[in-house]
Amino acid sequence: MTKQIDRRDFLKVVGAASVILGYSRDARAWVTEEGGGHGTFDRVPRLEGVLLTDAASRAAKETDLGNIIFNKPKAVLRPGSIEDIAKMVKFCAERDIVVAARGQGHATHGQAQARAGLVIDMSSLQVIHHIGNGFAVLDGGCTWRQLLEASLPAQTPPVLTGFIALSIGGTLSMGGISGMAYDKGVQIQHVLELTVVTGKGKIKVCSESKNPDLFDHVLAGQGQCGIIVRAKVKLVPAKPLVLNSTMVYPDVHSLQNDLRTLVYRKELDSVYAQGVTDPATGAFVWLLNIASFHDASTTPNTAHLTRDLSYIPGTLSTNDIPYLDFQLTVDNFIAFLRSIDRFDRNMHPWYDAFLPDSGLGAHVDEVVTSFQADDVGSFGFVLIFPLLTSTITRPLFRLPEEELVYLFDVLTARDEPGYDADFAANKRARNNEWFDHARSLGGTRYPIGTLDFTPGDWRRHYGREWRAFERAKEQFDPRNILAPGPGIFPAGC
Ligand SMILES: Cc1cc2nc3c(=O)[nH]c(=O)nc-3n(C[C@H](O)[C@H](O)[C@H](O)COP(=O)(O)OP(=O)(O)OC[C@H]3O[C@@H](n4cnc5c(N)ncnc54)[C@H](O)[C@@H]3O)c2cc1C
Structure with missing residues (x-):
């Protein structure tokens, strides 16, 4: 994995200043062509998408709709495939680089931020793969609006949020509520199956019957145990x-x-x-x-x-x-x-x-x-x-x-x-x-908002579920790299 710099062995060229060659464990920094790429470094996996370290890309992901908390990542991934996400999560886990998936960045207290780490911009994967009778299969980076516009006039998600330009992965990591949920349950109740990249960089499918422990700790899991890369969600007949x-x-x-x-x-x-x-x-x-x-x-x-x-x-x-x-x-x-x-x-x-x-x-x-x-x-x-x-x-x-x-x-x-x-x-x-x-x-x-929670507050919040959540975190994200924003499992714990 460690290799001497090879200037011809670029990953992607994304503007003259942003060719990322690898990661230096010694400097704890990405090695770019622009920086000269001296010394030894670990080569970044070959990707279908792009990895960006330029100032503008990093600045665009350093805050969220709150505009209160600012944590600049060292790199931003715009994945071209689920495999890109898996490869980069594995790469980061092996180097203790924190990673946050970012849907639309509409949580307001740094939830989708990763100080000095990697932010994965899920909006670069927005394909609706299939709309069937009673369900849809789509990328976690899609918005609910994209799904609704594709499923109408015949079908609709049973519960939508008030604002529907939110990502599927983002609201399924929180809950997803509106006036429609009162007698049907929030959006996480209407998920049939998820494809998740765990903190080990493994791609896993989960549902109520398959890998239920992962399913239970990803839904409303604030991104702690895995990144939702694909979801099969329920649809119901729509009225006009x-x-x-x-x-x-x-x-x-x-x-x-x-x-x-x-x-x-x-x-x-x-x-x-x-x-x-x-x-x-x-x-x-x-x-x-x-x-x-x-x-x-x-x-x-x-x-x-x-x-x-x-x-x-x-x-x-x-x-x-x-x-x-x-x-x-x-x-x-x-x-x-x-x-x-x-x-x-x-x-x-x-x-x-x-x-x-x-x-x-x-x-x-x-x-x-x-x-x-x-x-x-x-x-x-x-x-x-x-x-x-x-x-x-x-x-x-x-x-x-x-x-x-x-x-x-x-x-x-x-x-x-x-x-x-x-x-x-x-x-x-x-x-x-x-x-x-x-x-x-x-x-x-409801953890979408702005509140200063200590790890003790989170333990109290999860109450009788805390031990199971902790075990799931150890199992699915043993290096504790995923979603550092909320501070539920702070580094060193
Ligand atoms: C104007 C507005 C209206 C809103 N209305 C509602 C509403 O009616 N009902 C409601 O419930 N909420 C509402 N919200 C809040 C919203 O649901 C949350 O902020 C949600 O997290 C936003 O989704 P996002 O795509 O912006 O997520 P982000 O803010 O990008 O991410 C939020 C959290 O989810 C994680 N995450 C993001 N994508 C993934 C993924 N694919 N896999 C795993 N983890 C991921 C992030 O790491 C972060 O921890 C509203 C927000 C706004 C700005």
Whole structure:
């Protein structure tokens, strides 16, 4: 493996300055042609894709949508095949180089970063291999939007996230929730099979019946035990139209009463709520959003679906819209934010916690009454998603121990683009404080957001699953190189 430099033996030429020849264990650095390539080095495997060490490629992967944590990788892989990923993970494991898969980089606290390591840009593999009756097989780097556009008009994933430009591998590493999940379970419940590259660089297929230990520790596994390179996910018949209604509640308690009623009735296809400031009064109110999917021949009965609810009279508003338009609501808003440069460069210190039914009201009151003007921001959101815990069987998706729980998100967006150290410090401290309150009520973390967790916090988070998770990590990533971002298994442990 160790070889003297051979200047003709280049891997790929990706711009004059970026020919990577190998890796020097002594210097703990990639050896590039530009750097002269003196001394001995380990030759990088032959790849179908490209390995990049130029400043622009590394800078593009040093942060994420949070724009709060910055860890510059030493190299970026744009794989041309699953085998490229396996080869490079093996190469890195043998040299203790940390590796993070990056889908769309939309987690907000360094989750997809690898300081001084290798970031694998999963977006270079985005092939939908097969759409069958009731399932699709596609690359982990595909987005849910790509899948939806390919599977419609006949089929749809049973649960989509609110924003669907997220990667398959990224949301399956977290959970994947929206208003559609409340009675069906989050996206990780709708996976039939995964192809995974483990931390040893082995390509393995897993499912509920094949390598179930790997399957259980990859779904919602935050990339700790393997990289999802391909997934077989469920599809269900799609309906062309959505009857979508909103109604206003003055406070979280009246909203929660009706959320409970609607969840247990199980008559809706989607239910969630958004906290908004009423422009007329300046009051913070809740907008309940319910949806029923239907064919052109059968319009759902809004009066029936909203019977006995206690929203503010006169605030019910209903629209009948195409299914794809409904699923693209958030994507279209984000396209607008991008058009005015208020998304990718803005800081997003997101707060995301699951609360038990018994604790939601107290926690939301505590948080909302403390809001400063910049706690949500002009382009942020406050959301509540109900979820029945009986729908969840995947062990690493950690939820409060009640039958009904809610994801409560304060998706803060700083108004102006660019980094502000005081804002970062202030909002990190705020999130940590809010989460302490949530946890005192039995809350758990949804790990997409911005929270400073110690290894002890993670052990507590995984609770009775911790030992099995630790064992899986030892088995599938024994060099502890995968997904260092969340700090679950810090180096040296
Ligand atoms: C505008 C917006 C709206 C959102 N809406 C929702 C929502 O409605 N519901 C919801 O559940 N979430 C939502 N999220 C959060 C989102 O699900 C997570 O941030 C998710 O991780 C994003 O996917 P990604 O492709 O950007 O992942 P990244 O941020 O790139 O990665 C996240 C983590 O997953 C790991 N990872 C990425 N790809 C792979 C892979 N192929 N194999 C193994 N590990 C991998 C990374 O290493 C990292 O640890 C939203 C985010 C944004 C920005």
